[in-house]
Amino acid sequence: MQNRIGFDNEKYLKMQSENIRQRIAQFGGKLYLEFGGKLFDDYHAARVLPGFQPDSKVKMLLEMKEEAEVLLVISADDIERSKRRGDLGITYDEDALRLIDAFREIGLYVSSVVITHYQGQNAAELFQKRLETLGIRTCRHYIIPNYPADIPLIVSDAGYGKNDYVETSRSLIVVTAPGPGSGKMAVCLSQLYHEHKRGVSAGYAKFETFPIWNLPLKHPVNLAYEAATADLNDVNMIDPYHLEAYHVTAVNYNRDVEVFPVLNAILERIRGAGNTPYHSPTDMGVNLVGDCIIDDEVCCAASRQEIIRRWYAAACALRQGLGTQEEMRKIETIMRSAGITTDERPTVAAALKRAEETGEPAMAIQLCDGRIITGKTSSLLGAASACLLNALKALGDISRRTRLISPNIIEPIQHLKVEHLGGHNPRLHTDETLEALSICAVTNPMAEVAMEQLSALRGAEAHASVILSRVDESLFHKLGVNVTCEPRYQVTKLYHKS
Numbered sequence: 001m002q003n004r005i006g007f008d009n010e011k012y013l014k015m016q017s018e019n020i021r022q023r024i025a026q027f028g029g030k031l032y033l034e035f036g037g038k039l040f041d042d043y044h045a046a047r048v049l050p051g052f053q054p055d056s057k058v059k060m061l062l063e064m065k066e067e068a069e070v071l072l073v074i075s076a077d078d079i080e081r082s083k084r085r086g087d088l089g090i091t092y093d094e095d096a097l098r099l100i101d102a103f104r105e106i107g108l109y110v111s112s113v114v115i116t117h118y119q120g121q122n123a124a125e126l127f128q129k130r131l132e133t134l135g136i137r138t139c140r141h142y143i144i145p146n147y148p149a150d151i152p153l154i155v156s157d158a159g160y161g162k163n164d165y166v167e168t169s170r171s172l173i174v175v176t177a178p179g180p181g182s183g184k185m186a187v188c189l190s191q192l193y194h195e196h197k198r199g200v201s202a203g204y205a206k207f208e209t210f211p212i213w214n215l216p217l218k219h220p221v222n223l224a225y226e227a228a229t230a231d232l233n234d235v236n237m238i239d240p241y242h243l244e245a246y247h248v249t250a251v252n253y254n255r256d257v258e259v260f261p262v263l264n265a266i267l268e269r270i271r272g273a274g275n276t277p278y279h280s281p282t283d284m285g286v287n288l289v290g291d292c293i294i295d296d297e298v299c300c301a302a303s304r305q306e307i308i309r310r311w312y313a314a315a316c317a318l319r320q321g322l323g324t325q326e327e328m329r330k331i332e333t334i335m336r337s338a339g340i341t342t343d344e345r346p347t348v349a350a351a352l353k354r355a356e357e358t359g360e361p362a363m364a365i366q367l368c369d370g371r372i373i374t375g376k377t378s379s380l381l382g383a384a385s386a387c388l389l390n391a392l393k394a395l396g397d398i399s400r401r402t403r404l405i406s407p408n409i410i411e412p413i414q415h416l417k418v419e420h421l422g423g424h425n426p427r428l429h430t431d432e433t434l435e436a437l438s439i440c441a442v443t444n445p446m447a448e449v450a451m452e453q454l455s456a457l458r459g460a461e462a463h464a465s466v467i468l469s470r471v472d473e474s475l476f477h478k479l480g481v482n483v484t485c486e487p488r489y490q491v492t493k494l495y496h497k498s
Helices: 009-026 043-048 056-062 076-080 092-105 122-133 184-197 220-228 240-246 254-271 296-319 325-338 346-358 383-395 407-420 430-440 445-451 470-479
Strands: 031-035 068-075 109-118 138-142 172-176 203-207 236-238 251-253 362-366 372-376 461-464 482-485
Touching: 009 031, 009 056, 009 203, 031 184, 043 220, 043 296, 068 076, 068 092, 068 184, 076 092, 076 109, 076 122, 092 109, 109 122, 109 184, 122 138, 138 184, 172 184, 184 203, 184 254, 220 236, 220 296, 220 325, 236 254, 240 254, 251 254, 296 325, 296 482, 346 362, 346 372, 346 461, 362 383, 372 383, 383 430, 383 445, 383 461, 383 470, 407 430, 430 445, 430 470, 470 482
Parallel strands: 031 172, 031 203, 068 109, 068 172, 109 138, 461 482
Antiparallel strands: 236 251, 362 372, 362 461
């Protein structure tokens, strides 16, 4: 089932852009659209909806390029705490600059950066100066006491009115951020307040891919989202407001349901009593992902695999002191309720069997055609490197006995690592292995054939019998391989180098 498609991406791009244009027209020509999740690299959606392209949201916006501008939101607290993106390993302020560059490179206009939760944080002030030096307009939004309960204060000149007004010029204002908790919704509402005072008709909507409102509450795709946000303690639930208003069952998540009465009251206060456009949090959404699923069985199977991957990620994070028991328990509860076990991940049994046979760490990769390839630890290569080379051989129809990298190439690298760079592990990591392979490809035709197979690894599944180094994990991520690890280290030390 690995090669089957479950999602119609072209249909999605067409339907989604049309739906957003309809929402712009509903509000008289100007819409603040809060974007949840990742814009450029939504790999979670790509994993649970085979056929969904990670940059689909950006492609959809490019169809509306002349109508859209971007407001980038970042919390002063996140800047002060040097909060990092787990997938990229960079701080939120660095990611803000990365995102601005990425938007500009594809022709999307970034009009401003909004620093929220501002209360004099030194790091935030320095970041604002840096942005302004780079010619990027920056605004501040402040902490409002007793937010969001004190609605009269919030919707007043001492509340939203105290925030800097962000000047915008286009009909679609995309409000996005490096990560969750940045205050995107508050920025949208603050802007509505300022626009209303200026006599400008504007509206608010939310673009959140998950949970998918028109799939069942316990559908594997929605459960996979709940597993992905286990650290945030989000819970999928039936939208009670939508059920009451329309007698239609819709799925939302707890934070939006909890904040809806307050949000609706704020919208009413801004627009006037009885003039709110929404009767439920589901009404606020513009997402049509659920309408573009073309093979539910494929998406269900992919989502079950994602839940297993999330369990392994949580287990490894706990082992490394980066996660919590609560996060693991929540994912385990999801697995039990859906009847999911790690036995559904074929690479797990293959990697553990190979490790037991050799008495050393091992790894298994399931290629997109279903074949499972293993690799063991040797004196020259780590298990991840060996498995990677074996997978490339399989894809290139190269005999497993063929030596792609000469020991004459590996040994000098090992000497450099240990004797000159102070390393303790002489075995080659995956990045060093590929560098050595690329050198050999100059004179070895088989090595060149192996290098040409790298793109065919995208979408493959892998499992290691021990926690991988950051280097190896990062390289598999770049290759598009979905990798999991047993929550144990190769050696019993307290300090583990990456």
